[in-house]
Structure formats: structure tokens, C-alpha cells
Amino acid sequence: MHREAGEFRSIATLMLQRIIALALVCLIGMGGLQLWLERQQQEKLFFQTMALMVETSSQAMAHAIWDIDRDVLSFQIRRLTELEAVGLVRVHIRSTGEILTSGRAGGTQDVPSYQTVIYAPHALQQPLGTIEVWADRTYYRNLLWESQKRVIPGYLIFTVLMCLMVAWVMRRDLGLPLRQIADFARNLRPETLNQPLEVRRPERARADEIDMVMQGFEHLQQALDRHIKDLDGMVKERTAELSALVDEVKRLSRLDALTGTFNRRAMEQRLPLEMERCVRYGRPFAVIFADIDHFKRINDQHGHAVGDAVLKAVASRLQACLRANLDWMVRFGGEEFVIFMPETDLSHAQAVAQRLAADMRATPWGCNGLSLWLTCSFGVAEYQSGDSMESLLERADHMLYRAKDLGRDRVCADATV
Numbered sequence: 010m011h012r013e014a015g016e017f018r019s020i021a022t023l024m025l026q027r028i029i030a031l032a033l034v035c036l037i038g039m040g041g042l043q044l045w046l047e048r049q050q051q052e053k054l055f056f057q058t059m060a061l062m063v064e065t066s067s068q069a070m071a072h073a074i075w076d077i078d079r080d081v082l083s084f085q086i087r088r089l090t091e092l093e094a095v096g097l098v099r100v101h102i103r104s105t106g107e108i109l110t111s112g113r114a115g116g117t118q119d120v121p122s123y124q125t126v127i128y129a130p131h132a133l134q135q136p137l138g139t140i141e142v143w144a145d146r147t148y149y150r151n152l153l154w155e156s157q158k159r160v161i162p163g164y165l166i167f168t169v170l171m172c173l174m175v176a177w178v179m180r181r182d183l184g185l186p187l188r189q190i191a192d193f194a195r196n197l198r199p200e201t202l203n204q205p206l207e208v209r210r211p212e213r214a215r216a217d218e219i220d221m222v223m224q225g226f227e228h229l230q231q232a233l234d235r236h237i238k239d240l241d242g243m244v245k246e247r248t249a250e251l252s253a254l255v256d257e258v259k260r261l262s263r264l265d266a267l268t269g270t271f272n273r274r275a276m277e278q279r280l281p282l283e284m285e286r287c288v289r290y291g292r293p294f295a296v297i298f299a300d301i302d303h304f305k306r307i308n309d310q311h312g313h314a315v316g317d318a319v320l321k322a323v324a325s326r327l328q329a330c331l332r333a334n335l336d337w338m339v340r341f342g343g344e345e346f347v348i349f350m351p352e353t354d355l356s357h358a359q360a361v362a363q364r365l366a367a368d369m370r371a372t373p374w375g376c377n378g379l380s381l382w383l384t385c386s387f388g389v390a391e392y393q394s395g396d397s398m399e400s401l402l403e404r405a406d407h408m409l410y411r412a413k414d415l416g417r418d419r420v421c422a423d424a425t426v
């Protein structure tokens with residue numbers, strides 16, 4: 010889950026908080042157990058001390074009861090109660106049923122007591138009574154508290170010191186390295202991928218998880234770097250392919266699909282430039298319109314496939330008769346072609362058209378196994394000052410119409426020059 014920057018809390022702090030919480034639980038558990046054991050120990054010691062005192066006194070009390078000497082018995086009881094550890098003494102004389110009690114107020118609940126039988130001095134099998142002694146509450150509590158005071162500070166100091174040391178170690182070994190890695194990851198940019206991740210931390214004999222994270226970063230950076238370079242290469246390659254395709258599409262968009270000659274679109278782009286050049290250098294520029302005679306008959310008699318083949322063959326033969334890299338040809342429409350001849354005046358263009366017409370009619374055309382005889386009509390015009398593209402083409406086209414009108418298979422040139 011993504012968290013806002015304001016909610017940040019260092020992982021070392023979080024772990025420290027948890028360790029402190031666990032340490033407190035341990036402190037309470039261990040300290041409680043230690044206190045309980047200490048209390049058991051103190052109770053046992055106290056009980057043994059009391060037993061010793063009572064056993065000692067009970068012999069003197071046995072003589073007093075045997076001798077029926079109340080004063081001595083009372084004295085012995087008082088002596089016991091004068092001891093700091095004793096809170097209450099109760100003696101029960103069996104022969105009279107009398108109970109003698111002496112001691113300080115404070116109750117007998119929750120304090121240890123010791124009870125024993127008082128036997129006759131010389132006949133140990135004869136019980137004279139019982140004596141019961143309770144500890145002094147305040148004395149007993151102080152005794153326990155004193156022993157516990159020794160336990161609690163020790164545990165507290167131990168816990169605090171442990172937490173301080175753990176905090177220091179966590180900060181040095183975990184918090185600071187993680188912070189450096191986080192800063193590095195946050196500032197990583199494609200242009201800084203080659204920058205190595207450097208983490209300042211104490212020397213170690215063996216690699217740990219932080220070293221593994223650093224290694225992972227290094228591998229990731231190298232892989233990303235390679236990937237970016239591959240992508241760059243691919244982009245360059247694709248761009249080159251795309252550019253070649255665009256060039257090819259541009260080229261094809263200027264060509265006629267059937268004959269491979271330029272189309273009208275190409276003519277509209279190129280002709281104005283060609284005319285501008287001829288004006289600038291004062292050079293002649295001629296145009297020849299060529300149209301296959303009675304082409305409709307070929308289609309009608311032999312089908313469109315033969316018509317197409319004838320169109321391709323005528324285009325190719327016309328093209329072959331032109332000057333390479335200088336003259337250029339356009340399929341103007343249907344069975345009509347236009348030839349553009351830079352550096353050529355009307356008479357030379359007319360001569361070329363005559364040559365083409367003679368070439369057309371001289372040899373039969375072998376198409377799809379057929380041998381066809383074809384002729385073409387030609388209209389020739391030369392660029393005149395002030396001509397537009399349309400006017401120049403119109404004059405040549407007009408000459409073509411005249412050639413058709415005069416009976417076809419001939420050349421008509423624009424004599425208005």
C-alpha cells in the first residue's frame with residue numbers, strides 16, 4: 010500500500026519500539042518470577058528462624074507449665090513478643106484449658122505462623138499444651154520489600170541498557186544503511202543508472218541482506234541500462250525502417266500502379282519546378298502528348314488483360330526511347346502518356362515524336378501470345394514565355410487532338426512558337 014511521505018517512520022524505530030515492548034513484557038515476566046522465588050526463599054528462611062526461636066522458648070515454657078509457675082511462663086511469652094520479628098504469641102495449656110495471648114495488634118492474616126506442641130520436660134511423650142507464634146506484619150513486609158528492592162533495580166537497569174544498546178546497533182547496522190539505500194532509490198533516474206549504490210556501514214566478515222539488496226540494485230541497474238540501450242537500438246532500427254517505408258510510400262504515391270511511370274500527382278509536383286528552371290536558365294522545354302490509336306478496339310477484341318499488357322509494353326518502349334536522367338514521362342490517363350523533355354526545342358521534340366511514331370508502327374507487339382499492330386498519335390508543344398502548366402499542356406493536347414482528327418498515326422506540333 011502506498012503511503013504519503015508524512016506517514017514515514019523508520020523501520021529501525023519501529024523495530025526498536027517493538028523490542029522495547031517485548032523487553033518490558035520480559036521484564037515483567039522475569040522480574041515477577043524472580044520476586045516470587047525471592048519471596049519463597051525469604052519465607053522459608055523466616056520460617057526456620059521462627060521455628061528455632063519457638064523451639065528454644067518452648068523448653069523453658071515446658072518447665073514453667075510443669076512447675077505451674079505462671080510468672081515464668083508469662084515472662085517467657087513476653088520475651089518472645091519483645092522480639093522484632095514476632096507479632097503475636099498464643100499458648101494453650103492443656104491441663105487447664107487456659108489460653109495465654111501476648112503481642113502487638115496487627116492481625117494474624119497473611120503473615121506466616123509457626124505452631125508446635127509443648128512436651129513435659131522429662132517425659133517427652135506427654136504433651137502439656139501448644140504454642141503458636143505469628144510474625145510481626147510490619148517486620149515481615151519490610152523484610153520482603155528489602156529483598157525485592159535488590160531484584161527490581163537490577164532488572165530495570167539491565168532492560169534500559171539492553172534497549173539503549175539495541176537502539177544504537179539498529180541505527181548503525183540497519184537504520185542508516187536502509188536510509189542510504191532508500192535515498193539512492195528515490196533519486197534514481199534513467200540518466201544516472203550507471204551511478205553505483207554506495208552505502209557507508211561497518212566492515213563485515215560476511216555478506217548480509219543489505220549486501221544482497223545492493224547486489225540486486227546493481228543487477229537491476231545493469232539490466233535496465235541494457236534494456237534502455239536495446240530499446241534505443243530498436244527505436245533507431247524501427248525509425249530507419251519507418252523512414253524507408255515512408256520514402257517507398259512517397260515514391261509509390263508518385264507512380265502509376267499499372268505502368269510504373271510517373272502519375273499526374275508527380276507531374277503536378279515536378280512540372281512547375283522544371284518550368285521554373287527552364288525560365289531561370291533561358292533553356293528550351295518541350296512536351297509530347299502520346300495516345301494509342303483505337304485502343305478501345307484492343308480492349309473490346311482481346312479483353313482488358315491484353316489492354317493492360319499493351320499499356321505496360323507501350324509505356325516501357327516509350328521510356329526506353331527517352332534520354333535517361335533527363336526526359337521523364339507521365340501516364341496522363343487511360344491510354345494517354347505525356348513526355349517532358351528539358352533542354353529540347355520544338356523541332357527536336359517533333360523529331361523525337363516522329364521517331365517514336367515510326368518505332369510504334371514498325372514492329373508488331375507481342376502480348377499474351379498475340380501479335381498486335383499498333384500506332385500512336387503525338388501532339389508536341391514547346392514552353393513559351395508566360396506559359397502556365399495548364400496552358401503548356403493544353404497546347405500539346407490540342408496538337409494531339411489535331412493528329413487524331415487528321416487520321417491518327419502522326420505527329421502534330423504547335424507552330425505558334
Ligand SMILES: Nc1nc2c(ncn2[C@@H]2O[C@H](COP(=O)(O)OP(=O)(O)OP(=O)(O)O)[C@@H](O)[C@H]2O)c(=O)[nH]1
Nearest residue numbers: 300301302303304305306308313314316317343344
Ligand atoms: N485495359 C485497359 N483499358 C483502359 C485503361 N484505361 C483506359 N482504358 C480504355 O481505353 C479506351 C480508350 O478509348 P477511347 O477514349 O475511345 O480512345 P481510343 O479507342 O484509343 O480511340 P482514339 O484515341 O480516338 O484513337 C477505353 O475503352 C478505356 O476503357 C486501362 O488502364 N486498362
